[in-house]
Amino acid sequence: MRAAPAALERVVPLLRCPLCGSGVESGESGVRCGRGHSFDRARHGYLTLLGARGRRFPGDSAEQVAARERVLGSGLFDAVADALAAAARDALLDRPRPVVLDAGAGTGFYLDRVAGDLVDVSGIGTEISVAAARRLARVNPHVAALVVDTWDGLPLTDGCVDLVQVVFAPRNPAEFARVLRPGGTLVVAIPGPGHLEPLRTESGMLTPAADKAEKLAADLAGAFEPGPVRVVDATAPVAAAVAVDLALMGPSGVHLDRARVEQDIGSEPRPVRVHVEVRSYRRSLQQ
Numbered sequence: 135m136r137a138a139p140a141a142l143e144r145v146v147p148l149l150r151c152p153l154c155g156s157g158v159e160s161g162e163s164g165v166r167c168g169r170g171h172s173f174d175r176a177r178h179g180y181l182t183l184l185g186a187r188g189r190r191f192p193g194d195s196a197e198q199v200a201a202r203e204r205v206l207g208s209g210l211f212d213a214v215a216d217a218l219a220a221a222a223r224d225a226l227l228d229r230p231r232p233v234v235l236d237a238g239a240g241t242g243f244y245l246d247r248v249a250g251d252l253v254d255v256s257g258i259g260t261e262i263s264v265a266a267a268r269r270l271a272r273v274n275p276h277v278a279a280l281v282v283d284t285w286d287g288l289p290l291t292d293g294c295v296d297l298v299q300v301v302f303a304p305r306n307p308a309e310f311a312r313v314l315r316p317g318g319t320l321v322v323a324i325p326g327p328g329h330l331e332p333l334r335t336e337s338g339m340l341t342p343a344a345d346k347a348e349k350l351a352a353d354l355a356g357a358f359e360p361g362p363v364r365v366v367d368a369t370a371p372v373a374a375a376v377a378v379d380l381a382l383m384g385p386s387g388v389h390l391d392r393a394r395v396e397q398d399i400g401s402e403p404r405p406v407r408v409h410v411e412v413r414s415y416r417r418s419l420q421q
């Protein structure tokens with residue numbers, strides 16, 4: 135049996151069984167709880183910890199994940215990674231050996247950047263997509279990859295995380311509040327109103343809801359107090375191939391046909407605006 139990645143071993147004490155909530159221990163092929171529920175580690179290095187409802191949807195496809203990896207590798211979103219890293223640094227100044235969770239972490243691009251900036255960090259990336267989890271499992275030696283459905287709850291013990299980050303991914307505020315220690319930090323990145331324009335409109339991508347910031351504030355009211363907001367807003371020309379991947383990597387990718395998008399975009403570089411809000415919140419001390 136292949137040895138578990140060290141990052142996974144390190145976070146086992148923070149895990150709880152997604153079926154019964156009891157603590158888990160490492161076994162030869164994965165983890166096992168005191169009541170006998172066992173969860174195998176994949177040979178790709180990630181651990182699947184889905185609850186009783188199992189996998190209800192696949193998450194991003196292998197094609198979407200590959201497109202996302204190419205786009206992120208182009209440097210277009212580096213300023214967003216920098217903003218997330220700055221938010222994490224500020225929040226974790228006084229935390230030795232911080233635990234950072236990225237929910238819906240995709241390829242792990244942002245978690246890698248954030249973890250790379252911190253000393254003695256334990257990173258946990260969760261994903262519903264197996265294609266994404268495979269990449270997450272090898273993105274950084276300090277990052278453990280878990281297949282988890284954010285909507286179904288997080289297989290982590292109460293108050294064990296110092297910082298949760300969620301980048302363009304589903305949120306479960308009650309679970310984020312539960313796993314964060316009191317005074318811990320939630321960092322959420324959401325698209326601003328001009329994000330990916332004019333490409334978004336021209337290539338038929340879905341438009342983000344206009345009230346994203348208001349909805350976020352309402353979702354988090356009670357358990358979280360708003361903190362600093364970092365805004366990334368820059369327009370740069372991107373190669374046509376990157377523009378095609380941009381159109382196909384997100385939720386719109388499911389509805390769009392690659393050949394049609396390639397035809398619409400053509401072969402010339404296109405201007406693309408990256409407009410993203412990185413919002414930090416403090417987990418209230420009271421609850």
Ligand SMILES: C[S@@+](CC[C@H](N)C(=O)[O-])C[C@H]1O[C@@H](n2cnc3c(N)ncnc32)[C@H](O)[C@@H]1O
Nearest residue numbers: 193194238239240261262263283284285301303
């Ligand atoms: C738009 S992508 C963002 C990925 C990554 N945060 C990034 O910005 O590069 C959303 C990700 O959330 C994952 N996802 C969707 N629903 C999920 C759920 N219920 N639980 C966990 N992951 C989910 C998808 O598989 C996808 O990788």
